[in-house]
Amino acid sequence: MLTAQRKAHLLARLSRTGRLVAADEARALKLSEDTIRRDLRDLAAEGLLLRVHGGALPLSPTHTPLSTRATLHPALKDRLAARAAAMIRPGQTVILDGGTTHLALVRALPEGLCATIVTHSPVIAAALEPHAGIAVLLIGGRLFRHSMVTTGAVAAEGFARLRADLCFLGVTGLHPDAGLTTGDAEEAAIKRALLAAAGEAIVLATPDKIGTASPHIIGPLALVSTLVIAAEGPDPGLWPCGTSSVPEILRV
Amino acid sequence: MLTAQRKAHLLARLSRTGRLVAADEARALKLSEDTIRRDLRDLAAEGLLLRVHGGALPLSPTHTPLSTRATLHPALKDRLAARAAAMIRPGQTVILDGGTTHLALVRALPEGLCATIVTHSPVIAAALEPHAGIAVLLIGGRLFRHSMVTTGAVAAEGFARLRADLCFLGVTGLHPDAGLTTGDAEEAAIKRALLAAAGEAIVLATPDKIGTASPHIIGPLALVSTLVIAAEGPDPGLWPCGTSSVPEILRV
DNA sequence: CGTTATCATGCAGGATCATGCAACCATGCT
DNA sequence: AGCATGGTTGCATGATCCTGCATGATAACG
Structure with missing residues (x-):
């Protein structure tokens, strides 16, 4: 699997499940955790996800839709x-x-x-x-x-x-x-x-x-x-x- | 469950129920109370909730004034x-x-x-x-x-x-x-x-x-x-x- | 005042992480 | 073909983070 393809896969999975666990993805893709970690680091640097200890979370928290929208351009x-x-x-x-x-x-x-x-x-x-x-x-x-x-x-x-x-x-x-x-x-x-x-x-x-x-x-x-x-x-x-x-x- | 995700979960739960009891959350998430306490302490340090003895309260302007709910004891x-x-x-x-x-x-x-x-x-x-x-x-x-x-x-x-x-x-x-x-x-x-x-x-x-x-x-x-x-x-x-x-x- | 629950702290084990390094592969150039 | 280059991957290492437990301190309550 191509690197870019794998990153897209990770992003898609993240938006579907709401969270990514590095170790789980490594096992699922039969790759070392290092590789997944590097992917997540790159994606976080691009601002496409939020890197946290153990995995990653989506940037736009799905749990607070209305309350966060309210704070968009208040003035x-x-x-x-x-x-x-x-x-x-x-x-x-x-x-x-x-x-x-x-x-x-x-x-x-x-x-x-x-x-x-x-x-x-x-x-x-x-x-x-x-x-x-x-x-x-x-x-x-x-x-x-x-x-x-x-x-x-x-x-x-x-x-x-x-x-x-x-x-x-x-x-x-x-x-x-x-x-x-x-x-x-x-x-x-x-x-x-x-x-x-x-x-x-x-x-x-x-x-x-x-x-x-x-x-x-x-x-x-x-x-x-x-x-x-x-x-x-x-x-x-x-x-x-x-x-x-x-x-x-x-x-x- | 990821640590960051758990903290978000606690915040979401807090804003919904208006009250968090550390012991209850520990049991619900199958974690030690220490971990929950640490989470609450961190969140309080970030100014995201009000830490009180036994749990936490929201500090956002909830519609019911805080004085009426300043205690954790369920009304x-x-x-x-x-x-x-x-x-x-x-x-x-x-x-x-x-x-x-x-x-x-x-x-x-x-x-x-x-x-x-x-x-x-x-x-x-x-x-x-x-x-x-x-x-x-x-x-x-x-x-x-x-x-x-x-x-x-x-x-x-x-x-x-x-x-x-x-x-x-x-x-x-x-x-x-x-x-x-x-x-x-x-x-x-x-x-x-x-x-x-x-x-x-x-x-x-x-x-x-x-x-x-x-x-x-x-x-x-x-x-x-x-x-x-x-x-x-x-x-x-x-x-x-x-x-x-x-x-x-x-x-x- | 005494009991009980809750808390902060330190510690240890395990998981996760960043970094450096070597191996591998594809590509392009000589 | 031979070689250099850049990118990717896995591994080792030391650092960092997370978690549960033990301990003494503190707060709540009767």
């Missing part, structure tokens, strides 16, 4: 969230997608705001507890754990039965060709239901999402009426400006 | 919760009402348990995030802020459409004459829907609820098959023992 998310919170007018019905940016939006809501918020995220709903003036409509369904939102036919039906003024949509990719994308097919379907239920759609996009695409397409960028991005992010001129149906872009 | 609610968690068998479908006692139940669930949990509480649903083996069905509806559960026709319909093996019901009063009671009419109606959807109902009752009644009646005590109460609580002989349809009483 930036708060800026986007503050701008978004100001877009909600009293009395409006607003759909809030899941995600840490929208969680920041909840925290940025002005005290005493009277509005109706519809969400399929239990985390968002729980965070709305202190906002006495806000009526919360929670959309039920099977919980999709990775994003912590409900999905499936029940959730879709819940959104189909209502009309909202605004919708804050979460996406994992904004791409000139692929449009709005996300990582899961079921989730993409629900997001389409969100869009269909709202008169106006707003996307808060951290810089890492701009210009990227995820596997599952929600729809074209034109579905979004307003895009809130960071002032220091990529130049939106790089992507589909010039077309008539482009979303309005707010830089904060 | 009363946690004792009830641990007993209740042991009543859930793998594969069962369980309805979980809202409330802090049931939140403690979620934290007391054994790791890796495979079951389906149905709830109308976004807080409960959010707390189930780390339990990868548990399928969560969230019942939607209008959020009743005081109890942080959904209520109304939509929620009732959600429960009407399913059958569960078990139901953990939250009440604010258990009274020989009034039966099971709660503080809100809508909530009482939903609780009846919970009971109707489950084959067996269990109530975890802290001592302050026993012998009291709230304005809105859910139903007679006989609807409950098992009652879990604190060993040091009021003598259940004070209330409707002797009748044939009384719930089984577990004192912990």
Whole structure:
């Protein structure tokens, strides 16, 4: 087996099992532990895994998905969230997608705001507890754990039965060709239901999402009426400006 | 198990259960207490937890203030919760009402348990995030802020459409004459829907609820098959023992 | 105040690691 | 063909880390 091939094998195994024990891999591949150790050392130097005594662990701990995602760009998310919170007018019905940016939006809501918020995220709903003036409509369904939102036919039906003024949509990719994308097919379907239920759609996009695409397409960028991005992010001129149906872009 | 992995495991467990007892972890991981103690000491040195006599506590801003949990001794609610968690068998479908006692139940669930949990509480649903083996069905509806559960026709319909093996019901009063009671009419109606959807109902009752009644009646005590109460609580002989349809009483 | 549990420390055995060295192989050049 | 070169592998060695046990110190509790 080639060295590079073996390293790829180790990485694949690591991401599958969540840990690597050097001695076990040596036995499995019929090689000395020294060789495995050297591989692990190289991979760690490349930043592809975390070397620990006895083996290796994946860099992105799989056990804390949401809590670590929340600490990604906290200050930036708060800026986007503050701008978004100001877009909600009293009395409006607003759909809030899941995600840490929208969680920041909840925290940025002005005290005493009277509005109706519809969400399929239990985390968002729980965070709305202190906002006495806000009526919360929670959309039920099977919980999709990775994003912590409900999905499936029940959730879709819940959104189909209502009309909202605004919708804050979460996406994992904004791409000139692929449009709005996300990582899961079921989730993409629900997001389409969100869009269909709202008169106006707003996307808060951290810089890492701009210009990227995820596997599952929600729809074209034109579905979004307003895009809130960071002032220091990529130049939106790089992507589909010039077309008539482009979303309005707010830089904060 | 790798040392670094074990430390991550301890941290994850701590953030989930809110408390670590060194001796328990040693037994669970089949290692000496010395090793666990060393792990905890290292983690404390890194500022990742608060070391206390007998175990460790989280120092991240947990929602319940630290003063209320500054002791390792399991609070009363946690004792009830641990007993209740042991009543859930793998594969069962369980309805979980809202409330802090049931939140403690979620934290007391054994790791890796495979079951389906149905709830109308976004807080409960959010707390189930780390339990990868548990399928969560969230019942939607209008959020009743005081109890942080959904209520109304939509929620009732959600429960009407399913059958569960078990139901953990939250009440604010258990009274020989009034039966099971709660503080809100809508909530009482939903609780009846919970009971109707489950084959067996269990109530975890802290001592302050026993012998009291709230304005809105859910139903007679006989609807409950098992009652879990604190060993040091009021003598259940004070209330409707002797009748044939009384719930089984577990004192912990 | 006494009992019990928990803790810190030192030590020993074993596992794991980094380093240097030699053997081996493929490749390219003379 | 003959040789140099670079890369890979296995082994030996001393260093380092992890773990369990023993010991005395300390904290919790009645």
